[in-house]
Amino acid sequence: MQKGTLEYEQALDAVIEILRSRARQGAAPLSYGDLSRELARVGHHVPAYEGPMPYLLEDASVRESPDGSLPLLSALVVLQDSGRPSGGFFKLARRAPYKRSGDDTLLWVREIEKLAEHYGGR
Template sequence: MKLTDPDYPAVLDAAVEILRERARTGQPMTYGELSAKLAERKFDPIPPHRGIMAYLLRDVCLYENEDGRAPMLSAIVVNKVSKEPSDQFSALARSLPFSRSGEWTWRDEQRVVFARYNGS
């Protein structure tokens, strides 16, 4: 899968749907789980580490959030071992259009995502 593949917009829509569903449960999802859920929907493989996954998660954060003010949905996607998002997530959060402050942490973002999608 590449960003230029005709199926990429459908993969992005599916990833957003999958992550919103998981956010409603208040539980994080690993990169591998997201990769497997996309495979269940018959998309070309999205490896859980690096490559297209990083771009997909960036685009998930920008989905209906061009100004970066809404919670970054991919905050709930974590490494299986560390239970934390990759360093790329924090770098993205501090870049435009998100521009999260120096006081910000990924845990704060994750709490806001869960609150938004589970009604808390």
């Protein structure tokens, strides 16, 4: 699956819908493996830890909040072992236009809270 192809764009749409739905239901995080299985259920075979997954997560956040005003959807996807997002999430959150601050834990907790608030009741 190559970025910019129809297959990638369709998988990206599916990632966004899965993460929006998760945010609407209280913003409980899910593992990379869980997201991979959810994507497979809707016809997109994306391995949990390789290939396009990191790009799909970054692009989901960027598409949903291109100007940095909305919470980052990728905050919902965590590593199975640690229960926290990967380093890629924190790099994205700290770069322009997002420029989130605080230590990793505080930044992530705030983002989850903002997701639940923004998507709750939608």
